[in-house]
Amino acid sequence: GSLRVYVGYRVQHSGVRGPAKGGIRYHPSTDLNEVRALASAMTWKTALVNIPFGGAKGGINVNPKELSTFELQRLTRGYIRRIHLLLGPYRDVPAPDMNTNAQVMTWIFDEYSAHHGYTPACVTGKPVELGGSLGREAATGRGVFVMTEALMKDLSMPLPGARVVIQGFGNVGSFAARFFAEAGANIIAVADVSGAVYGEKGLDVRALLDHGRSTGSVRGFPGGKDMGSDDVLTLDCDVLVPAALECVLHKDNAPKVRARIVAEAANLPTTTEADEILNARGIHILPDILANSGGVTVSYFEWAQNLQQVYWEEEHVNSQMQKTLLRAYRQVAEMAALAKIPMREAAYTIAVDRVARAERLRGT
Incomplete structure (x- = not known):
């Protein structure tokens, strides 16, 4: 096997109207400038439809198709372990985005709950069986x-x-x-x-x-x-x-x-x-x-x-x-x-x- 290092990002643009809200994407081109721009767009999007959220965005510069399911789970959990203190139902609520899905959201929910107790509202886009809509x-x-x-x-x-x-x-x-x-x-x-x-x-x-x-x-x-x-x-x-x-x-x-x-x-x-x-x-x-x-x-x-x-x-x-x-x-x-x-x-x-x-x- 070999060791690969990926860079993860989470940008919170605004929380003035409610918890920051925005997806997490997995794509090789993901960088800080892209995530910043998308986080600001989320602020305006949530304000436009008048729901009580601010804007955030996250991502990892990875091509998920190159990873096994086990490797993808390890990557996701490692990412959440490093940012879980920034997240929470009343602080910042992630969701699916490019190349992430309900399974990835489940790993996020489970890893966050391991640190903070059972918290289904910490992430959206989950399977219905685990509190998804x-x-x-x-x-x-x-x-x-x-x-x-x-x-x-x-x-x-x-x-x-x-x-x-x-x-x-x-x-x-x-x-x-x-x-x-x-x-x-x-x-x-x-x-x-x-x-x-x-x-x-x-x-x-x-x-x-x-x-x-x-x-x-x-x-x-x-x-x-x-x-x-x-x-x-x-x-x-x-x-x-x-x-x-x-x-x-x-x-x-x-x-x-x-x-x-x-x-x-x-x-x-x-x-x-x-x-x-x-x-x-x-x-x-x-x-x-x-x-x-x-x-x-x-x-x-x-x-x-x-x-x-x-x-x-x-x-x-x-x-x-x-x-x-x-x-x-x-x-x-x-x-x-x-x-x-x-x-x-x-x-x-x-x-x-x-x-x-x-x-x-x-x-x-």
């Missing part, structure tokens, strides 16, 4: 769909038959694809880390999920045409859903984007330059702090259920999430229309104002 796994993808559907209604765009392109077919992208397909949209292209598949008349999402599980890639899907992962970003479509990494839309490809709506399922997928280009071209952007806020909203529900020891039916979770998200969407849409500004600017204006008011009231 029904509806949590699908929440971010469902939220992307709910927000996009609301914007399409405002733009008088019919959802049945709409052409949707999804870059990223992990948890968020795959659930978003399912919800769009169930509503009658045509998923014409899907990309993952290995490449992409295109089908002009639409892809069978369930069959594509099965294909991805059995082969480890969307490429080679029967009836589809293989293409590069980045190529899907410039396909002619109604809705483009970047659900993978940061900064995939930039000044070089933004002029070529042919979608009417960009629904940012990923965190920070659009650079500042690309944002300006897309806005100037009249493309409607659902900003990440609004579009992908379903996950943190249901994380809040899970945290509340853990503290109260009262558990909700899935239908109640989904209806409360939709109510919370649509209220936030309406506030952003109304401000954008009234002030004649892009939705991203409206979203940040609302979020920053809420955090600033909390700081003034607390005297910080």
Whole structure:
């Protein structure tokens, strides 16, 4: 065997409106600058949907596919042993993010509880058997769909038959694809880390999920045409859903984007330059702090259920999430229309104002 050293990070950006809240990601490119940026985005996201959290983010610069399950567990537990004093239900509550899942959250819960006693509210995104919430796994993808559907209604765009392109077919992208397909949209292209598949008349999402599980890639899907992962970003479509990494839309490809709506399922997928280009071209952007806020909203529900020891039916979770998200969407849409500004600017204006008011009231 050999010894490898990984660097872990946890950044707490704000706790003025409640415990810091944010995911933990495992990716080779994870560094302090990335985690800082994502932690600040969580502050604005929780403020925008008006749930009682601040912002945080964490991660380890590791490719989890290179580790065995045992090694991944040791890495996770070692990370928590070093930061557990920074965490807690009323201090900082982690959640899943890129390449982490309910199993990783279980190790976090167990390691934290070994130091502090049984504390299910110390982390969200857990399995239902250990205090997780029904509806949590699908929440971010469902939220992307709910927000996009609301914007399409405002733009008088019919959802049945709409052409949707999804870059990223992990948890968020795959659930978003399912919800769009169930509503009658045509998923014409899907990309993952290995490449992409295109089908002009639409892809069978369930069959594509099965294909991805059995082969480890969307490429080679029967009836589809293989293409590069980045190529899907410039396909002619109604809705483009970047659900993978940061900064995939930039000044070089933004002029070529042919979608009417960009629904940012990923965190920070659009650079500042690309944002300006897309806005100037009249493309409607659902900003990440609004579009992908379903996950943190249901994380809040899970945290509340853990503290109260009262558990909700899935239908109640989904209806409360939709109510919370649509209220936030309406506030952003109304401000954008009234002030004649892009939705991203409206979203940040609302979020920053809420955090600033909390700081003034607390005297910080």
